[in-house]
Amino acid sequence: MKYAFVIDQRKCIGCHACTVACKAEHDVPIGVYRTWVKYIEKGVFPNTRRYFLVNRCNHCDDAPCVAICPTKALYKRSDGIVDFDAARCIGCKSCMQACPYDALYIDPSSNTAAKCNYCAHRTEIGLE
Template sequence: MRYGFVIDQDTCIGCHACTVACKTEHEVPLGVNRTWVKYVEKGEWPETKRFFSVLRCNHCSDAPCVEICPTTALFKRDDGIVDFDTDRCIGCKSCMQ
C-alpha cells in the first residue's frame, strides 16, 4: 500500500498551517521541514499573479533522502512511510540536497 496527499493548490493561501500541523503531529524539530510552501509569481507588471504551491514528503519507494543520510536518522518503516529519528539527526542537511 502507498500513501499520498491530496492538496487543492487553488485554495492554498500560504498560511503554513499544514507545515505547523505536520511539525506538531510528528514532533519535527526546528530547522527540519517535511512540508514546504513555495511562493510563485507569474506575469509582468501590472498583469501579475501570485500563488502558492505546497510540496510534501512523498515517501518515495527509493527515497534518496534515506540513502544519503549519514546517521540513518531518516529511515523507511515497514509500511513504506519515510520516518525521522530526531535523536540521530546531526543537522548536516544532506537530505535536503
C-alpha cells in the same frame, strides 16, 4: 497500504494553516519547517498572478536521503513512509544535500536532522 498526500494546489490561498498545524503537532522550532508554502508569481504588472505551492517531504519510493544516510537514521517503512530515528543521526547533513525537495533540516535543539514523518504517530492509530 501505502500513503500519499493529496493536495489540490488550486485551492491553496497561502494562509499557512498547514505550516502552523505541522509546527504545533511536532513542536518544530522557529526558523525551520516540515511543511511550508512557496509563493510563485507569474506575469508582468498589471497582469500578475500569485500561486501557492505546499511543500514537504514526498516520501519518495527510491528516497535519496535514505540511500545516502551513513548511519541508517533514515529508513523506508513498509507503508511507504520515510521515517527517521534521531538517536542514530550524527548530523552530517548528507540527507539534506541529497533531498531534491529541501525537505530536511537540522533541528537546532538536537543538532540532528528532522523532516516530515507523515504524522506516523497519528496514522498508526487511525487518525488523520
